[in-house]
Amino acid sequence: MKPLLEVADLTLHFGGVKALTDVSFAVREKEFLCLIGPNGAGKTTLLKSILGIVQPQQAEIRLAGRSITHLPTHRRIRLGLALTHQIVRPFTCMTVRDNVALAAGHQRLQRVLGALVHLDRRSERAKAAAFLERVGIGDYMDHPVAGLPLGVLKRLEVARALALSPRLLLLDEPLAGLNHVEAGRLADTVAEINQGGMTVVMIEHNLSEVLRVAQRLVVLDNGAKIAEGDPRQVLLMPTVQAAYLGEETDIAAD
Amino acid sequence: MGIYEISLATVVGINVILALGLNLITGFCGQISLGHAAFYGIGAYTTALAAQSGVPGLVSLAAAMFAAAAIGVVVGLASLRVRHDFLAITTMGVGFLFLGIVRQEDRWLGGELGISAIPAFGLSKPGYLLFVLLLALLTAMLSGYINRSWMGFAFEAVADDEDTARVVGVDVAAYKLAAFSLGTALAGLAGGLYAYFTRFIVPDDFGFITSISILSMVAVGGIGSTTGVILGAGLLTLMPEFFRFISDYKLLVYGVLLFAVMRFAPEGLAGVGRSWLARWRLGRRAP
Numbered sequence: 001m002k003p004l005l006e007v008a009d010l011t012l013h014f015g016g017v018k019a020l021t022d023v024s025f026a027v028r029e030k031e032f033l034c035l036i037g038p039n040g041a042g043k044t045t046l047l048k049s050i051l052g053i054v055q056p057q058q059a060e061i062r063l064a065g066r067s068i069t070h071l072p073t074h075r076r077i078r079l080g081l082a083l084t085h086q087i088v089r090p091f092t093c094m095t096v097r098d099n100v101a102l103a104a105g106h107q108r109l110q111r112v113l114g115a116l117v118h119l120d121r122r123s124e125r126a127k128a129a130a131f132l133e134r135v136g137i138g139d140y141m142d143h144p145v146a147g148l149p150l151g152v153l154k155r156l157e158v159a160r161a162l163a164l165s166p167r168l169l170l171l172d173e174p175l176a177g178l179n180h181v182e183a184g185r186l187a188d189t190v191a192e193i194n195q196g197g198m199t200v201v202m203i204e205h206n207l208s209e210v211l212r213v214a215q216r217l218v219v220l221d222n223g224a225k226i227a228e229g230d231p232r233q234v235l236l237m238p239t240v241q242a243a244y245l246g247e248e249t250d251i252a253a254d
Numbered sequence: 255m256g257i258y259e260i261s262l263a264t265v266v267g268i269n270v271i272l273a274l275g276l277n278l279i280t281g282f283c284g285q286i287s288l289g290h291a292a293f294y295g296i297g298a299y300t301t302a303l304a305a306q307s308g309v310p311g312l313v314s315l316a317a318a319m320f321a322a323a324a325i326g327v328v329v330g331l332a333s334l335r336v337r338h339d340f341l342a343i344t345t346m347g348v349g350f351l352f353l354g355i356v357r358q359e360d361r362w363l364g365g366e367l368g369i370s371a372i373p374a375f376g377l378s379k380p381g382y383l384l385f386v387l388l389l390a391l392l393t394a395m396l397s398g399y400i401n402r403s404w405m406g407f408a409f410e411a412v413a414d415d416e417d418t419a420r421v422v423g424v425d426v427a428a429y430k431l432a433a434f435s436l437g438t439a440l441a442g443l444a445g446g447l448y449a450y451f452t453r454f455i456v457p458d459d460f461g462f463i464t465s466i467s468i469l470s471m472v473a474v475g476g477i478g479s480t481t482g483v484i485l486g487a488g489l490l491t492l493m494p495e496f497f498r499f500i501s502d503y504k505l506l507v508y509g510v511l512l513f514a515v516m517r518f519a520p521e522g523l524a525g526v527g528r529s530w531l532a533r534w535r536l537g538r539r540a541p
């Protein structure tokens with residue numbers, strides 16, 4: 001079967017900082033893939049390049065066989081990508097519900113004049129309510145976003161991404177900032193959604209949650225892919241263990 | 255109503271259209287503009303020239319809207335390339351560029367002397383007032399409608415956080431251009447109405463002070479609030495009439511006013527009104 005997402009030879013540097021070097025990987029249809037690696041490995045940058053939020057110097061990115069390398073972000077969203085940010089970025093002047101309702105109605109926004117003839121927000125607000133319940137923050141529905149705790153905002157990011165009904169959901173550390181119970185619950189919810197047929201890529205530091213939900217792992221270190229495959233096997237690889245102990249340079253030199 | 259009151263009310267109507275146009279760009283879509291008077295001027299000059307060459311009134315007003323919006327889209331396109339803080343400088347530059355051109359061009363635009371003897375619109379003074387107020391009402395209704403539509407929802411998102419808007423699939427550039435073209439078309443309409451009203455225009459009518467006055471109307475009324483901006487436009491148009499000294503120190507007074515609003519009541523009259531209303535309701539609920 002053709003992979004849903006293919007990333008080939010992605011290289012990106014910020015001025016002198018090489019964030020990613022020749023990274024290639026693929027995401028299979030309907031799988032749950034976890035992306036791990038130490039701090040500063042380039043995980044966030046990789047997801048942001050897939051969305052076109054940052055521009056790689058070199059890359060070929062395909063979604064369901066179609067090249068999206070040069071498309072602007074909003075077009076990639078319309079083709080079925082969605083991303084949650086590691087550092088939350090809600091619409092701060094809207095209520096929690098409207099943050100999600102806007103995403104739920106993103107198809108109404110495709111043509112500017114089309115958007116002008118639509119007034120009704122009820123069905124999108126109802127959908128938004130369902131997504132908010134699903135990630136466990138239904139109680140905050142009508143709150144303004146300003147001043148809400150991080151744990152709520154992290155789940156708001158997830159609800160907003162789900163509201164786009166994506167084919168491929170990219171999650172950047174959605175569990176960070178949640179307590180143990182909330183994190184476990186959210187991980188279960190994402191796993192359920194994945195079983196419902198949505199392909200998921202998740203960046204996560206909490207390895208016990210990763211082992212619980214991931215079907216496959218990709219490991220980044222220092223901007224390069226150092227391993228991929230079955231989660232348990234990958235975590236036992238010496239290169240991966242070394243990277244997590246912060247000895248990656250020694251091993252690479254060997 | 256005497257002639258004086260009729261004139262004053264007509265100017266209020268024109269300024270309401272002008273300020274609601276800027277509110278679309280700055281209030282709804284979050285794009286600052288310090289050069290709105292340029293589009294007002296483009297509308298006025300277009301109408302003046304069209305009227306002088308015998309074009310009927312309604313057609314020349316339409317031409318004014320079209321010309322202003324066309325240049326508005328060009329400025330909008332330029333604005334896509336600059337970040338927020340720089341947009342203020344860019345739009346201010348557009349204002350000065352416009353002024354420079356109309357001052358220099360004396361073959362068609364009359365240079366410093368402007369254009370005089372603009373033909374009449376063909377309505378009596380009270381009739382023209384009603385016409386302007388009708389257009390102001392339509393503009394207010396359009397404004398309210400846009401705010402409730404999904405276009406308004408997208409504007410809200412762009413004003414709030416452009417990057418997040420992109421991530422939920424909003425074509426930020428397209429919405430900014432829409433805001434610019436609608437807002438500048440309204441400025442063009444206001445300019446056309448002004449040209450038919452005074453029948454005599456000079457470059458200084460459309461200078462930096464005018465841009466700042468329009469921005470003050472929006473800010474004092476309450477950025478993004480249609481009702482607030484209408485009140486702001488009325489208040490700031492009438493104030494200099496009652497306190498003559500203001501006209502002599504317009505830039506100073508409006509500068510202080512803008513600063514005071516931003517510092518003490520960032521949501522303008524609309525915000526003050528909302529909090530009074532909330533307090534009043536609370537007071538009634540208490541035993």
Ligand SMILES: Nc1ncnc2c1ncn2[C@@H]1O[C@H](COP(=O)(O)OP(=O)(O)OP(=O)(O)O)[C@@H](O)[C@H]1O
Nearest residue numbers: 014017019037038039040041042043044045046086
């Ligand atoms: N906008 C930027 N400008 C300059 N350097 C950047 C920028 N964004 C990221 N970097 C650098 O690129 C490298 C990769 O950063 P990235 O955020 O992708 O890492 P990460 O794997 O997500 O780390 P973490 O686990 O801490 O989230 C880091 O060295 C970081 O400092």
Ligand SMILES: [Mg+2]
Nearest residue numbers: 043044045086
């Ligand atoms: Mg990161």
